[in-house]
Amino acid sequence: MLRIDYESASQFLLEKDNFLVVCHACPDGDTIGSSAALVMLLRKKGKTAWAYCPDPIPEKLVPFAGNGIFTKDIPQDTVKISVDVATPAMLGDKQEAFGVFDLSIDHHKINSIPCERLLIRDNFISNAEIIADLYDELSVGIDKDAAVCLYAGISSDSGGFRYSNTRPQTMRLAARLMETGIDFAAINRQLFDKMTPPVLALMKAAYGSVELYYGGKLAIVTISKEEYEQSGALDTDLDEIKSIPRRIDGVEVSAMIRPKGDKAQISLRSNEYFDVAAFCREMGGGGHTRAAAFRTEGTPEQAKAMLIKALEGRL
Ligand SMILES: [Mn+2]
Structure with missing residues (x-):
């Protein structure tokens, strides 16, 4: 090349x-x-x-x-x-x-x-x-x-x-x-600014699921398989949902976890200093410094536990 x-x-x-x-x-x-x-x-x-x-x-x-x-x-x-x-x-x-x-x-x-x-x-x-x-x-x-x-x-x-x-x-x-x-x-x-009914359905689930970790520096939104399927949303509808937890005051890294086939897809965003691209590469994914993603085995709940552990001491 x-x-x-x-x-x-x-x-x-x-x-x-x-x-x-x-x-x-x-x-x-x-x-x-x-x-x-x-x-x-x-x-x-x-x-x-x-x-x-x-x-x-x-x-x-x-x-x-x-x-x-x-x-x-x-x-x-x-x-x-x-x-x-x-x-x-x-x-x-x-x-x-x-x-x-x-x-x-x-x-x-x-x-x-x-x-x-x-x-x-x-x-x-x-x-x-x-x-x-x-x-x-x-x-x-x-x-x-x-x-x-x-x-x-x-x-x-x-x-x-x-x-x-x-x-x-x-x-x-x-x-x-x-x-x-x-x-x-x-x-x-x-x-x-435009929102479709499927996105609204996912938004409700997303806001309801926000959890904070590590003194509020990590925020996670988890969407279950049922919520995802019932919403009728497409993968391409998810951009604005990925950004929801990042807006919380004090959050550096935010994650949206959702089902992707049999696996879980983890989309990360960061606000000021954390290089999510480097982190996602470690986990087998990739992306940009402030927006990146990776995929992992298991349910969204299992992926959440894994993510929290993987970020321990790093924020
Ligand atoms: Mn681009």
């Missing part, structure tokens, strides 16, 4: 044709928005390009997927680019489908995707910022359609420009995107 810069990434995009841009499973606004904006960029350069998502695109993210950008089948003999995918596990049940990517574009600290070339900016809060830089590198103006996708990516991964790794450059790019005339308030409402 070769680490490449913007110049050689652009060269690569100009030389090749027939691209498939692949986003991660259980998609978020960044992977969807970035992938769509990259396909738009490639098409502006006269290329054939499609995007593919290993999971159905959740309704909430459809406005950021562009029109006629995503294909439901995996086309053959394409130049494969992964966007925002840090590990093979992030491809969900499509891990085997892609083999080695020709190019991986990512902003995670550690990228273990099999790829020929890697364009990584691990200090960027979103992949969308990398795609915006590629527009500049290839001298393509960002139009309103692309701006909607890129803004959704940035806003989504920065929690609405609130997380600590939001950079001045992030805000400058957001300003540029706003100048295209996008309805940024509607994008933020779509990303952060």
